[in-house]
Amino acid sequence: MAELNREFQRRQRDTYKKRNQSLFMYSAATIIFAVGFTYAAVPLYRAFCSATGFSGTPLTDPSRFEPSRLVPAYLDPSTNRPAKRIRVTFNADASDAIPWTFTPQQKEIYVLPGETALAFYTAKNKSDRDIIGIATYNVAPDRIAPYFAKVECFCFEEQKLIAGEEVDLPIFFFIDSDVLDDPSVKDVDDVVLSYTFFSARRNPKNGQLEPDTDLSKYQVGKDL
Template identity: 90%
Template structure:
């Protein structure tokens, strides 16, 4: 009985490992994953920090640069509409990407994302993003994809992020496949081959 219970528990845990890992990364910013926890979006967090609390000097704006890639297996063009923007901690910002299906078939794509340097990820919060769900583009269709985000003003209190003036927000689109076991859509590739936004 104990052995059977242990086997059932191990099997169930192995199925739950990937969603639990994704939830952990989204809640903590681990491995450069931007925060998506809705509790971080309280109105008090969305106030620009014009003064650095440690020095009482004007806060320097952080440059956010946008990067876009598409897997070789998906016939899409995918580009940011703006190269960069400058934001204050606590200030919300809206950016857009453009995706176009260059094939003659409807295709569902999934975007993975990352922020570099890794140490800024716990403070990079996305309020709304096209990457939260799969995107279906009809044959030849072109769409604008928004991302609404802010950098939490708590970044000013963290000594490890004092020198961070530049942030890169990276997305990679993959064609989607349906997982045979769970039925959920997932990227149709080996994600271990893709590395973006890692601190050296």
């Protein structure tokens, strides 16, 4: 009987040991996944916004840039009347923490749906040291964002300006002609494209450069 009890206790200990090992492995895997997802959250969110136009983020999905889509729509298919041009105005801001001037070279551009347009901003480093900056962007009103596509843009890319340097920064974009089929944006005649430059900092956890600020304090991804 004593031998049977010892065998039973041994098997019970082995069972608890295996159960604890399984629980430890599961917990470790969960923590690793959570940490990895946290590191990837910003780029994943940025990719999601760029692909869907969420929160006023202009589209950057390259599948939208097929030649057949980059054709001005001269007629509105719903009315068979000439399509109206949409006024795109440009806004530029620089945070107080970065000693740059940042301005659009043009006040506005009028474009037809499907028509490509090229615009420029100018940034100048007014300090006596080299500085890396990063620009965030959004488009307003929010509901036009799914149709505002950027073919080429300087946003979220590091821009290093040496002391006193001035550069021209291009933005190549179009408003998708599908906008003509969406009743929710039929009344949109004016679009505002906004950029804000911040000094850059390197994230100590993942090494990525990111704006050196709390973006929640700015009109980033929000209707103006």
